[in-house]
Amino acid sequence: MGRTANPINYDVPTRGQLAELLRGEKAGKTYDDLASLSGVSAATLKRAASGNTIPSEKVIDAFLEACGSDPRTARKAKSLRRHARRDELGGYTRPVRPVTINTGDKLADALIDTYRNAGAPTYREMQTRAGGAYLISLSTISRILHRQTLPVDTQQMVAFLKGCNVARRDHGEWIEAWRRVHEHSSNQAGTQAALSIIDAIQNVMSELRIDSASLAAGMASAVVAAAKSANQINTGVLEAFENVRLDTPELTAGLASVVETAEKRLMSVPPYDAMTLPPTAHEKAA
Structure with missing residues (x-):
């Protein structure tokens, strides 16, 4: 008889919902089974479905692929992950309209809010979405998010926006805000x-x-x-x-x-x- 699973931690509701979704996809498989199928350690997979931490997108992909889950489930899991990351940082912030930005302080605040509302992706995830290190470095992302600098040109500005999954149709007004600043x-x-x-x-x-x-x-x-x-x-x-x-x-x-x-x-x-x-x-x- 297998060991009883520990209860899911719902301190952050969206984080708990993600864990619940992952456990529901196991379909009777053990974590050791999933580890052998995914190449990710059983301990990492178990933490991902505990509700205590938020797994990376890479771990979620590996977990669900080993479970044989469909793409729709994977999209839902990643959406829950973004919401959980955002909730850990204080929840959703009403976005500032770029047209109202005309100072460095306002632009810095808006970029940080955009990052948080995007689910606070890791710097590596942002760099990958942007198109690579030659467009924006990990250190530059860190400095922008710690209010130590602003994007130095429109290319870097667009790279940051892509890293936060800002829709391409909205890039124009952000670039105009950068130019005003x-x-x-x-x-x-x-x-x-x-x-x-x-x-x-x-x-x-x-x-x-x-x-x-x-x-x-x-x-x-x-x-x-x-x-x-x-x-x-x-x-x-x-x-x-x-x-x-x-x-x-x-x-x-x-x-x-x-x-x-x-x-x-x-x-x-x-x-x-x-x-x-x-x-x-x-x-x-x-």
């Missing part, structure tokens, strides 16, 4: 760089005791205009200074020093590719 970030970096230069100019003028408000305003305006030249900001700043005719050697030397200092500050402004998001209050507390 990218533009917003680039504008912020350019504005911050320009402000740093203007601040340095004002400091030098103060040290040299220059009282010409018109000169200060004119040079500040030139720097702002140059800053609008996106990636050509360094060249633009230098040209702006070259167009100002100064006859005082001491002032000229001082401004040259400002330009050098400003260029160093510009070099410290992180490009969009390396942009990282600030930790949330919850993450700081953790």
Whole structure:
């Protein structure tokens, strides 16, 4: 007489339902029987049908194939797995419409919610769905989900979406959201760089005791205009200074020093590719 099976754990209802489905497909076979047919250890198969853990898709496929289950049952099992993974992370989150996303923080939150609603697939599963490591690495997926970075280009954005099984028809509005965030970030970096230069100019003028408000305003305006030249900001700043005719050697030397200092500050402004998001209050507390 065989041993009585342990009761299924229903602490997470969808996880218990998955275990119940797997046990129902055994059709009298022992776990040792399934192990010999599937190549997966009996212990792993037994855990898969316990309700204590959520098995991988690979284990589910092997379990059901050994049982001779039909494709419809396999699809139902994988659906239960996705719901169970999502429920373990706090349940379904109402998705944000990509059209409302215009900042890095909002995009990061939306990508994390999309991942959780997709059943929190493993990084390897996401990479496989995306098309391979050359499209998105496991470390990149991890960094995106830990709010350490955002997709660096549209190809990586699409790879992440595919990894979360987002329908192809929805990719367009997500890409537009990414572009808005990218533009917003680039504008912020350019504005911050320009402000740093203007601040340095004002400091030098103060040290040299220059009282010409018109000169200060004119040079500040030139720097702002140059800053609008996106990636050509360094060249633009230098040209702006070259167009100002100064006859005082001491002032000229001082401004040259400002330009050098400003260029160093510009070099410290992180490009969009390396942009990282600030930790949330919850993450700081953790």
